[in-house]
Amino acid sequence: MSADRDFDVVVIGAGLGGLECAFILASEGKKVVVLEQNSQLGGSLQVFSRNKRLFDTGVHYLGGLAPGQNLHRYFSYFGIMDKLKLHRMDPDGFDRISFDGDPTDYPIAQGYENFVQQLLPHFPREERALRRYIADIRDTCDRFPLYYLRYAEHNELEDPALLINARDHIASLTQDVKLRAVLGGNNVLHGGRGDRTPFYMHALVLNTYIESAWRCVDGGVAIAKHLAQQARAQGATILNRKRVVALETDGKGACRAHFGW
Numbered sequence: 001m002s003a004d005r006d007f008d009v010v011v012i013g014a015g016l017g018g019l020e021c022a023f024i025l026a027s028e029g030k031k032v033v034v035l036e037q038n039s040q041l042g043g044s045l046q047v048f049s050r051n052k053r054l055f056d057t058g059v060h061y062l063g064g065l066a067p068g069q070n071l072h073r074y075f076s077y078f079g080i081m082d083k084l085k086l087h088r089m090d091p092d093g094f095d096r097i098s099f100d101g102d103p104t105d106y107p108i109a110q111g112y113e114n115f116v117q118q119l120l121p122h123f124p125r126e127e128r129a130l131r132r133y134i135a136d137i138r139d140t141c142d143r144f145p146l147y148y149l150r151y152a153e154h155n156e157l158e159d160p161a162l163l164i165n166a167r168d169h170i171a172s173l174t175q176d177v178k179l180r181a182v183l184g185g186n187n188v189l190h191g192g193r194g195d196r197t198p199f200y201m202h203a204l205v206l207n208t209y210i211e212s213a214w215r216c217v218d219g220g221v222a223i224a225k226h227l228a229q230q231a232r233a234q235g236a237t238i239l240n241r242k243r244v245v246a247l248e249t250d251g252k253g254a255c256r257a258h259f260g261w
């Protein structure tokens with residue numbers, strides 16, 4: 001890099017991904033530097049405040065943080081699980097889907113059975129569809145071993161059945177147009193497009209929240225703060241206000257990163 005210090009690895013960006021990479025590589029004995037262009041670390045975990053209230057810019061709730069669930073296992077590995085102040089969201093409706101001209105809020109609940117039970121009063125004839133939806137979500141996630149931190153050699157995305165889009169899959173479960181909209185209502189969270197986003201992506205996102213849904217009491221930036229501390233404890237160097245503007249390579253693997261504004 002231009003400050004003429006040598007590292008084995010330069011990580012560009014101190015978002016969730018960059019900080020996790022830094023932690024892992026530093027724990028494996030690599031000399032790591034993270035260069036972050038902003039003054040605040042965290043990328044989409046950053047927060048801002050207005051009138052003494054904290055607002056998340058990106059990550060505002062998390063799934064899978066109960067013991068044994070996937071994010072709990074990841075965050076335990078990174079040594080931050082017991083450092084986060086978490087608030088469990090309403091078990092009977094961590095999200096509520098609403099429509100113009102319809103006074104009902106349709107709850108998206110935590111727990112597979114509870115998910116069905118909370119929507120059933122609104123769609124009394126659709127129990128079969130609701131149960132199939134949950135079964136499909138679970139089956140789909142089960143086909144992604146890494147999602148559950150299980151080792152596997154196969155590439156699940158080679159299965160064309162997994163590429164069916166979310167809208168068609170949900171439509172295949174029920175003729176009820178409103179239920180279709182409720183089940184697909186969360187897709188806006190991850191910028192999902194009904195005709196393009198595959199059902200598996202919808203399933204992987206939704207499943208974590210159905211397993212359990214949480215808010216960080218001190219905002220998502222707490223994750224970045226504690227991750228950065230843990231990465232530094234492993235020996236990583238993390239520098240803010242360093243925007244990487246150019247990378248130079250000798251063609252053999254060695255690389256210089258130039259930062260500036």
Ligand SMILES: Cc1cc2nc3c(=O)[nH]c(=O)nc-3n(C[C@H](O)[C@H](O)[C@H](O)COP(=O)(O)OP(=O)(O)OC[C@H]3O[C@@H](n4cnc5c(N)ncnc54)[C@H](O)[C@@H]3O)c2cc1C
Pocket residue numbers: 012013014015016017018035036037038041042043044045057058059060061062063242243244245
């Ligand atoms: C609006 C929004 C809402 C979201 N809500 C949720 C949610 O509620 N729950 C959830 O689980 N997920 C949510 N997500 C997804 C989640 O935020 C991301 O999956 C995750 O934070 C991405 O982390 P990242 O490290 O890949 O990228 P980022 O967080 O984007 O981090 C990239 C970092 O790289 C830095 N960078 C980029 N270029 C350079 C450069 N040239 N030099 C130096 N630094 C550079 C950036 O400043 C940034 O800090 C949301 C995402 C968005 C955008």
